[in-house]
Amino acid sequence: MKFRLEVTDKLSKARAGEIETDHGTIKTPIFMPVGTAGSVKAVHQRELREDINAQIILGNTYHLYLRPGLNTLEQAGGLHKFNGWDRPILTDSGGYQVYSLTEVRKIKEEGVTFRSHIDGSKHLFTPEAAIDIQRTIGADIMMAFDECTPYPCEYNYARKSMEMTHRWLKRCCERFDTTEAKYGYSQTLFPIVQGSVYKDLRMKSAEVIASFGREGNAIGGLSVGEPAEEMYAMTELVCNILPHDRPRYLMGVGTPVNILENIALGVDMFDCVMPTRNARNGMLFTRNGIINIRNEKWKNDFSPIDPESDLFSDLQYSKAYLRHLVTAKEILGAQIASIHNLHFYLWLVTQAREKIISGEFYEWKNKMIKQLSQRL
Amino acid sequence: MKFRLEVTDKLSKARAGEIETDHGTIKTPIFMPVGTAGSVKAVHQRELREDINAQIILGNTYHLYLRPGLNTLEQAGGLHKFNGWDRPILTDSGGYQVYSLTEVRKIKEEGVTFRSHIDGSKHLFTPEAAIDIQRTIGADIMMAFDECTPYPCEYNYARKSMEMTHRWLKRCCERFDTTEAKYGYSQTLFPIVQGSVYKDLRMKSAEVIASFGREGNAIGGLSVGEPAEEMYAMTELVCNILPHDRPRYLMGVGTPVNILENIALGVDMFDCVMPTRNARNGMLFTRNGIINIRNEKWKNDFSPIDPESDLFSDLQYSKAYLRHLVTAKEILGAQIASIHNLHFYLWLVTQAREKIISGEFYEWKNKMIKQLSQRL
Ligand SMILES: [Zn+2]
Ligand SMILES: [Zn+2]
Numbered sequence: 153m154k155f156r157l158e159v160t161d162k163l164s165k166a167r168a169g170e171i172e173t174d175h176g177t178i179k180t181p182i183f184m185p186v187g188t189a190g191s192v193k194a195v196h197q198r199e200l201r202e203d204i205n206a207q208i209i210l211g212n213t214y215h216l217y218l219r220p221g222l223n224t225l226e227q228a229g230g231l232h233k234f235n236g237w238d239r240p241i242l243t244d245s246g247g248y249q250v251y252s253l254t255e256v257r258k259i260k261e262e263g264v265t266f267r268s269h270i271d272g273s274k275h276l277f278t279p280e281a282a283i284d285i286q287r288t289i290g291a292d293i294m295m296a297f298d299e300c301t302p303y304p305c306e307y308n309y310a311r312k313s314m315e316m317t318h319r320w321l322k323r324c325c326e327r328f329d330t331t332e333a334k335y336g337y338s339q340t341l342f343p344i345v346q347g348s349v350y351k352d353l354r355m356k357s358a359e360v361i362a363s364f365g366r367e368g369n370a371i372g373g374l375s376v377g378e379p380a381e382e383m384y385a386m387t388e389l390v391c392n393i394l395p396h397d398r399p400r401y402l403m404g405v406g407t408p409v410n411i412l413e414n415i416a417l418g419v420d421m422f423d424c425v426m427p428t429r430n431a432r433n434g435m436l437f438t439r440n441g442i443i444n445i446r447n448e449k450w451k452n453d454f455s456p457i458d459p460e461s462d463l464f465s466d467l468q469y470s471k472a473y474l475r476h477l478v479t480a481k482e483i484l485g486a487q488i489a490s491i492h493n494l495h496f497y498l499w500l501v502t503q504a505r506e507k508i509i510s511g512e513f514y515e516w517k518n519k520m521i522k523q524l525s526q527r528l
Numbered sequence: 529m530k531f532r533l534e535v536t537d538k539l540s541k542a543r544a545g546e547i548e549t550d551h552g553t554i555k556t557p558i559f560m561p562v563g564t565a566g567s568v569k570a571v572h573q574r575e576l577r578e579d580i581n582a583q584i585i586l587g588n589t590y591h592l593y594l595r596p597g598l599n600t601l602e603q604a605g606g607l608h609k610f611n612g613w614d615r616p617i618l619t620d621s622g623g624y625q626v627y628s629l630t631e632v633r634k635i636k637e638e639g640v641t642f643r644s645h646i647d648g649s650k651h652l653f654t655p656e657a658a659i660d661i662q663r664t665i666g667a668d669i670m671m672a673f674d675e676c677t678p679y680p681c682e683y684n685y686a687r688k689s690m691e692m693t694h695r696w697l698k699r700c701c702e703r704f705d706t707t708e709a710k711y712g713y714s715q716t717l718f719p720i721v722q723g724s725v726y727k728d729l730r731m732k733s734a735e736v737i738a739s740f741g742r743e744g745n746a747i748g749g750l751s752v753g754e755p756a757e758e759m760y761a762m763t764e765l766v767c768n769i770l771p772h773d774r775p776r777y778l779m780g781v782g783t784p785v786n787i788l789e790n791i792a793l794g795v796d797m798f799d800c801v802m803p804t805r806n807a808r809n810g811m812l813f814t815r816n817g818i819i820n821i822r823n824e825k826w827k828n829d830f831s832p833i834d835p836e837s838d839l840f841s842d843l844q845y846s847k848a849y850l851r852h853l854v855t856a857k858e859i860l861g862a863q864i865a866s867i868h869n870l871h872f873y874l875w876l877v878t879q880a881r882e883k884i885i886s887g888e889f890y891e892w893k894n895k896m897i898k899q900l901s902q903r904l
Contacts, residue, residue, distance in 0.1 A: 190852065194859040198840060220827075220852040227828050228848065234830075236844045451596075452603050454610075464574060468612045472604065476566065476596040483570040486859055 153293070153340040153367045155399050163514035165391060165418035168505050171368075171399055173292040174337035175232065175240040178207045180399060180420040181504055183411065183497045184242060186428065189215040190235045193428050194483070194490040197236050203463055204494045205502070207239060208292075210423045213246035213285055217275075218268050222288045230290025230335045242423070243291035244403070245282040245324075245344075248300050248372075259299060261316065279323035283331065283341070290335050295370060295403075296324040298344040303377040310348035317346045318360050325364060342401060344372040345390050349382045358393035369394045370401040371419070375410070384413055391418035408437055408500055408524045412517045415504050422501070427493035432486045434478040437496050441526030443471070445489065450475040457488070463495045529669070529716040529743045531775050539890035541767060541794035544881050547744075547775055549668040550713035551608065551616040554583045556775060556796040557880055559787065559873045560618060562804065565591040566611045569804050570859070570866040573612050579839055580870045581878070583615060584668075586799045589622035589661055593651075594644050598664045606666025606711045618799070619667035620779070621658040621700075621720075624676050624748075635675060637692065655699035659707065659717070666711050671746060671779075672700040674720040679753040686724035693722045694736050701740060718777060720748040721766050725758045734769035745770045746777040747795070751786070760789055767794035784813055784876055784900045788893045791880050798877070803869035808862045810854040813872050817902030819847075821865065826851045833864070839871045 154172040161167070171178040185192045185200065187209045192200055200206040211231055220234070228234035231241055250257050250266045257266035263278030277285075282297035298317040301310050321343045328341045343361045347353030361369055371390050374383045387402060394400055401421035402414050411422050427437065436443040438458055443450070450471040457474055458466035465488050477485030500520075507513040530548040537543070547554040561568045561576065563585045568576055576582040587607055596610070604610035607617055626633050626642045633642035639654030653661075658673035674693040677686050697719045704717045719737045723729030737745055747766050750759045763778060770776055777797035778790050787798050803813065812819040814834055819826070826847040833850055834842035841864050853861030876896075883889040 189856045189858060190849070191858045191860040194863070196841065196860065196863065197844065215856075219856050220848070224828055224848060224852070228830050228846075234846070234849055234852075236846075236849065452600055454604050465572065468573065470604075470610070470612075472596070472600060473566070473610055473612065476600070476610075480565045480591075480595050482565060482567045483859060483862055484567040484572065487570070487572065487863070 153338070155368065155397065157397060159509050161416075161508050161513045162511065164416040164517070166415050166504070166508045166513050167418060167420060168508040169399065169420060173240045175238060175292055176207070178240055179505060181415045181501050182207055182421055183501045184208050184210050184421065184423040185494050185497075186210045186212070186423055186425045187235070187237070188212045188425075189219060190231060192490075192494070194432070194486040195428075195494065199491055200237070200494075201239070203491060205498050206494065209237060209239070209241055211241055211243045211289060211291065212249060213243050213282065213289065214249035216243070216289055217246060217285050218270055222285060225290070226288050226334070230288075232290060240292040241290070242293040243286050243289050243295065245295040245297040246277050246285065247282070247297055248404075250277060251300055261319075263297075279320040280327045283324055283327040287331060287334055287339065290339070292337070292339060293368065294328070294339055294341045296321050296341060296343045298346055298372055300373050300376070301346065301348050303349070305348045307350055310350055310353055314346045314353055314357050317344065318357070321361070321364065325366070340367045342366060342368045342370045344370045344403070345394070346373045347386075348373060349378050349386060351385075351389060354386050354389050355393060358390040362394055366398070368399040368401065370403055372403045374402065375404045375406050375424075380410060380413070383410070384417060387414050387417045387419060408497070409521045411497075411500065412504060412521055412524070415501075416514070416517055427497050428490045431489035431493045434475075434485070434489060436489060437493050437524070438528070439496070439520070440523055441528045443528045445471060445475045445478055457492060458496075461492070461495065461499070463492065465491055466495070529714070531744065531773065533773060535885050537792075537884050537889045538887065540792040540893070542791050542880070542884045542889050543794060543796060544884040545775065545796060549616045551614060551668055552583070554616055555881060557791045557877050558583055558797055559877045560584050560586050560797065560799040561870050561873075562586045562588070562799055562801045563611070563613070564588045564801075565595060566607060568866075568870070570808070570862040571804075571870065575867055576613070576870075577615070579867060581874050582870065585613060585615070585617055587617055587619045587665060587667065588625060589619050589658065589665065590625035592619070592665055593622060593661050594646055598661060601666070602664050602710070606664075608666060616668040617666070618669040619662050619665050619671065621671040621673040622653050622661065623658070623673055624780075626653060627676055637695075639673075655696040656703045659700055659703040663707060663710055663715065666715070668713070668715060669744065670704070670715055670717045672697050672717060672719045674722055674748055676749045676752070677722065677724050679724070681724040683726055686722075686726055686729055690722045690729050690733050693720065694733070697737070697740065701742070716743045718742060718744045718746045720746045720779070721770070722749045723762075724749060725754055725762060727761075727765060730762050730765050731769060734766040738770055742774070744775040744777060746779055748779045750778065751781045751800075756786060756789070759786070760793060763790050763793045763795060784873070785897045787873075787876065788880060788897055788900070791877075792890070792893055803873050804866045807865035807869045810851075810861070810865065812865060813869050813900070814904070815872070815896070816899055817904045819904045821847060821851045821854055833868060834872075837868075837871065837875070839868065841867055842871070
């Protein structure tokens with residue numbers, strides 16, 4: 153993997169760059185649609201490529217490990233071959249999903265034991281296993297195995313957890329550096345900054361993570377319920393410490409406003425289930441604000457879903473039709489809303505990139521965040 | 529509407545023809561995907577048009593009447609404008625769905641009262657209402673309001689029901705002939721032959737229906753649980769009586785084998801929920817037989833879903849991937865399987881048409897029916 157920093161904004165810390173992988177180039181800042189179990193829900197790979205213009209998607213190690221399982225993924229020749237997505241893929245380490253199984257998991261120094269949500273079977277994820285599994289999945293970008301603390305989190309728990317995350321990182325790097333990619337293209341490993349919302353812990357963690365000198369770095373443990381201002385404070389602190397010549401990935405973020413604010417603080421990569429999950433509930437993000445399509449006010453609004461968009465389905469279908477589909481729980485409703493939201497998120501980061509390059513980012517961002525959070 | 533009979537097969541009663549409507553031409557024999565509530569489930573209109581090559585789709589009056597409702601449909605300018613499907617649409621009369629609400633409907637000479645499955649509200653469908661509603665939906669082809677008897681059905685009930693269906697037809701025609709199309713394109717009305725599986729009733733009904741001299745005719749009350757042989761016997765009897773210069777539509781049929789056998793008996797139009805409903809359960813129809821994709825045997829089969837198909841998703845995705853998606857209840861599984869089955873059904877009727885024209889239909893059909901019902 154190679155990162156080329158092209159432009160840094162004068163009025164903010166926003167950056168435009170390019171990440172080169174063996175599956176193609178990613179122009180940053182970028183949003184990565186989440187393909188939990190090897191599929192971005194309700195969206196064809198063809199639509200991801202040609203209509204949404206996704207440059208990289210995410211896979212969830214926990215889900216893929218349980219189903220289809222490593223045997224199938226290895227026989228397929230990795231996730232790209234399995235799901236037919238030939239652009240870059242990033243996988244999380246499996247930790248995040250495991251921690252959410254609060255009743256059926258146990259965190260120890262060695263790793264985390266948990267029970268499958270599918271059949272109750274018992275499993276152990278260790279830092280080494282997380283690397284081995286992601287080698288087998290074949291992600292272009294793999295994530296270190298960390299503990300993502302909840303919010304709120306007591307200082308002492310956050311500190312101890314962060315220290316364990318650092319020890320786990322050492323084990324991840326050792327495993328990664330002594331093993332090989334399986335499918336003939338190269339993989340890279342991003343470590344993850346933790347430290348909850350405590351400034352001293354975040355700074356400490358960012359320093360430790362930076363000291364590992366990996367090709368890219370991530371910020372975890374945010375967007376877990378804390379106020380946006382605390383998130384931005386942590387991002388700012390951490391971005392000032394992480395090396396500026398490596399991409400920075402803020403995990404699990406967020407709303408369109410969160411994304412623009414964090415781009416302004418120096419973040420390059422984002423992922424979030426929000427555009428797809430909220431789509432399935434009828435929430436649409438647009439450049440003019442948020443639409444709850446189930447609202448009665450759209451019942452007889454026959455204007456296109458998004459007249460300013462160039463997406464086929466935004467122009468072909470009306471708000472009234474989409475409202476009908478979502479109300480009637482028709483699958484096509486989830487399809488139309490999901491493709492809309494993802495197309496919008498990709499439009500937003502592409503616009504941000506253009507504005508960074510043209511020097512208009514700061515002004516544009518301040519105008520956009522006013523519009524984006526309006527309720528239409 | 530105009531029907532042009534092009535070729536009649538020498539060795540069977542199969543026909544190739546063309547139906548001309550104000551929304552375009554339909555080449556027969558044809559299969560019509562079912563778009564219950566204004567959407568063919570899990571399939572984009574763009575896919576229907578460009579990938580599946582659907583020439584006409586169905587809408588269900590019962591569902592559309594309840595949701596989005598006539599007010600919205602009328603304000604939209606009809607169903608075509610509402611759902612963005614600009615090729616022909618056929619609607620049923622609403623009867624079929626109402627009869628399946630066995631607990632909450634009452635059939636009288638005037639019409640049928642029933643309670644909505646959505647909110648329990650009470651409604652009355654009469655022959656006149658069925659015409660008015662379909663005028664408002666704006667179907668190119670409307671269906672008469674009939675009673676579809678269950679199987680098995682006592683002779684006396686079947687006879688009385690058929691006679692009422694004939695009286696209702698008179699009322700439908702009177703209403704149709706004294707009202708106008710609402711949206712500037714013309715609509716036509718097909719009457720429906722009933723009579724359960726009784727030869728004398730079916731012959732009587734076919735004669736009465738033929739005597740109305742409408743532009744096309746339908747055969748109802750089949751594919752409701754009777755053995756295939758009884759279905760074919762009824763179709764044969766009825767097709768011999770219905771005028772040969774008008775299209776014949778066999779409602780709610782059926783499997784690929786059912787379709788080929790009924791084409792051989794002189795049927796021109798079909799609809800069925802089977803390709804989409806069964807797709808959602810993981811059943812795929814192919815030219816070589818039936819695949820239950822949930823079967824363990826496909827777990828590590830990385831060959832394309834259908835290597836003989838020219839559909840993008842049949843070639844891009846593997847059986848193993850589709851199995852994974854269906855097993856994991858991913859929406860994309862329903863999308864891929866639905867588009868596959870519909871594409872296959874349209875391929876099948878298009879092939880049938882070509883074989884009728886080239887004079888090879890009879891032989892081809894006999895070869896195909898052996899393959900089509902195999903379990904792979
Ligand atoms: Zn998120
Ligand atoms: Zn059927």
